[in-house]
Amino acid sequence: MLTPRQQQILSLIVQLYGELEEPIGSKTLLKESLLKVSSATVRNEMKTLEDQGYLLKTHTSSGRIPSFKGYRLYINHLITEKQPVNLLEQDSEAFNMLFRERSSNPIQLAQMAANILVELTGYAAVVLNRTAVKHYIDEFRLVYLNDNSVIATLLTDQGHVESQLFNLNFSTTKEAISQVSDLVNSELNELSLEAASQKLKLTIPLLTQRLVGYQLNFSSLIDKTNHTLQGHRYYVIGKNNIFDLVEHKSGEHIKELFNLIDGSSRMLQLLENRQNGIEVLFDQEILNNHLNQLTLVTGTYPSNDLSITVGLLGPTTMPFDRIIAMIEKMIEELTII
Structure with missing residues (x-):
């Protein structure tokens, strides 16, 4: 302390x-x-x-x-602590112009906000929007095909159906698959897709081993369903500003940054896992290195049935009080309750 x-x-x-x-x-x-x-x-x-x-x-x-x-x-x-920080006059004027554009749709407003952040800071920005609607499992069933194959089917509370073929590397029986089907269905019923995903990865394989003698993991079906239902759109603004973000940069490091910001699975995962409000991630949380030169500041907020994240990628030496004040103002104005 x-x-x-x-x-x-x-x-x-x-x-x-x-x-x-x-x-x-x-x-x-x-x-x-x-x-x-x-x-x-x-x-x-x-x-x-x-x-x-x-x-x-x-x-x-x-x-x-x-x-x-x-x-x-x-x-x-x-x-x-949320210490009050007054926006710089130039920041305030730029955002005031944006907030008058209420006729724009939420995604356009987020892109406009990202453009303003890039112009004011010289950093790079990313925008991710995805549906904020939660989906719950209504039913999970397994269909026995033969001793080495089953089809898993998932029905959500909003009527979406997803199926996937699973080829097993061991031999099973119709009776065993029926038992597993009833077990998994009772464990997942009425859970959100996110909660079900964790349970399928961690708990259910152990329960199936206890029940029929082998572990079964159907989490890829949940991931597939999530990917279908949680469709997203991703945008990059000010990409070339990356060249100015880090010192002593090697060609490999620049390539790594460009690959990251180009909608890599790593960047999408980072943005998808953000909670409402402001969060700050540093180098070792972004690229698993310890250069201590890169920072991602994100602002996430709900808008109608969307969850929108605007991320600002800049140096660790950025003026955090100013940047956080700008993103707080953006969230405050763009959140639609």
């Missing part, structure tokens, strides 16, 4: 590192802030923050930069 002063110093270092883009030392911290403590006190607090993993000491300077752990604590505090 950090003391209030340590939290203040960490926040100042995140903000100053974003502005100056160089390691922050105690002299810079005192010069650029209203801290009323000695240089020695600041150095001791910075050393404590480093020892606890919130700051990193660079090889080329006595100053410190935020670590992933430090950024995560700062962002969580910034979002949960």
